[in-house]
Amino acid sequence: MTFVSLREIHCDEETDEVGDDEIYVLMSTVNLGAHVNVEGIPIPIPSFDVWRFGIFENFAEGDTKGQPFQPFWSAPLANPDQAIFVGSVIENDNGVPEQYQQLLRLVIPKSLASSVGEPLDLVRSKLVREINEALNGVDLPVPFALDDDHVGTQELRYESPELQRAAGDLVPKVLSYDGDGGRYRVTFDVSPDIFxxxxxxxxxxxxxxxxxxxxxxxxxxxxxxxxxxxxxxxxxxxxxxxxxxxxxxxxxxxxxxxxxxxxxxxxxxxxxxxxxxxxxxxxxxxxxxxxxxxxxxxxxxxxxxxxxxxxxxxxxxxxxxxxxxxxxxxxxxxxxxxxxxxxxxxxxxxxxxxxxxxx
Incomplete structure (x- = not known):
């Protein structure tokens, strides 16, 4: 079993909001190796979820906020093509974070269904683009009205050597998010198998x-x-x-x-x-x-x-x-x-x- 988790988030520059930032991170995860059994026959059907970390309050420039260990992936992951991880950093303003999770739970299956048969790289890039567009308010389904500010969205991607190294060592990875006048760095970990x-x-x-x-x-x-x-x-x-x-x-x-x-x-x-x-x-x-x-x-x-x-x-x-x-x-x-x-x-x-x- 492989654990992928968010360790911490660091503020290089606050957003344009008045006062200190209130930041949360949404992690959209897709398990491309999931399947359901139909009359004893495994039928591949991707599963997905949207995890929220934070709200991290009173975030000022130079601050680092830690996150207790709560893996958003707890399953085998020998092949990096088996999963898609998309991280979105959002500044909490007047919105409801749970509504953003609900929005992405509509966007993800729609994107995956429209990408059936396409090359994997296109599936991944299309999903990232459509999550990014949704959080920026493009073609929102009714009744969503987004009041929080989207700092940025990008894919967290691992290569096979990194996953192999994670069998015996902690493998950190940092993604930088720029937007809404702010800059944030998020550290993710692939943790060694524990059994x-x-x-x-x-x-x-x-x-x-x-x-x-x-x-x-x-x-x-x-x-x-x-x-x-x-x-x-x-x-x-x-x-x-x-x-x-x-x-x-x-x-x-x-x-x-x-x-x-x-x-x-x-x-x-x-x-x-x-x-x-x-x-x-x-x-x-x-x-x-x-x-x-x-x-x-x-x-x-x-x-x-x-x-x-x-x-x-x-x-x-x-x-x-x-x-x-x-x-x-x-x-x-x-x-x-x-x-x-x-x-x-x-x-x-x-x-x-x-x-x-x-x-």
Whole structure:
């Protein structure tokens, strides 16, 4: 499955409207590979939709407005001739954006029907031209009266090498729109395919609205060849057959990467609240005994790792909700063993008897 989405829009110059602009983007999508089954026989009939992103308010020159991950294409796309994407940038004035979507839902099937049998390039160019004309008020069907200002319309087109590269990497593409006195740049992404248990975890976390963000790399083997991970814009989802798939993000993700990532341990939880902080728990499935460990975070302490016997004792006390709170620094050597400082005390591991006690 391939995801195509709008990442952000940047204002190089405001339109001629009084005050800051209010911009929205309409993405018209056509799936030329769609079909319906008639008595068990697949009959090719293109499907289409019109997506709206925004209204992005208070848009001034130099501003960039981000868009949460909401793909307008979520289907296989190995062949760029399989789809048509047409992006339109509109400045909201007194119109109703939903009416513009309704208008394009009339224009698109009419254009496609009138292009049957024509070469694909002509089908594409005709569709772009007729969307552009409709948004400029040419031959509007009753009862449409357009009150918003059309900045521009153009096709978002991908080539086969770009789609091939998207199997393992994020592929951005920028289109520039000039019109109504304004200039806007829109960044689109083709995101790597995401599937299996990593995809299931990503969806469970909220998909594009999850704390790990949008996929930015393909699925990759971990250091031991037994697990898999995938990079996202704000974190990682890591999987091992013994632990399942879990997300690591934010400062905890940063510390996990510093201390060895899956070699420190595969995540066995997503990030969760513990006491006055946040934490992930990990399991080093490649080490003898498969020990568990954690990384704990608060705004005051940052992300700190805790492992071994001290970790086991701390968890038995209630972890971040215990009387000693969370760790403020990593475990260190001390006479006779190891010691770790917590928010409200210390834990000491005695190397002679293996016992852990408060110091």
């Amino acid at each position: 299996g248990v990593i995809r299931d975890r990503w969806i469970a976390l909220g998909a594009g609205n999850s704390p790990v963000g949008r996929p930015v790399s393909g699925e990759t083997p971990t250091f031991d060849g037994k697990g898999r991970f995938m990079d996202f814009s704000a974190g990682i989802i890591s999987w091992h057959p013994e632990t399942g798939a879990h997300g690591v993000w934010g400062d905890i993700s940063g510390r996990w990467l510093q201390i060895g990532r899956e070699q420190y341990g595969y995540p066995i939880t997503d990030e969760f609240t513990s006491g006055n902080g946040r934490m992930n728990t990990f399991k080093a499935v490649h080490l003898q005994g498969k020990p568990e460990a954690s990384i704990f975070w608060t705004p005051q302490t940052g992300a700190v790792e805790i492992f071994g016997a001290i970790h086991a004792t701390w968890k038995s006390m209630g972890a971040g909700g215990s009387s000693i709170g969370g760790p403020v620094s990593p475990e260190q050597d001390a006479p006779g063993g190891r010691i770790q400082q917590f928010q409200n005390g210390k834990l000491f591991w005695n190397s002679a008897n293996g016992q852990v006690s408060q110091a």
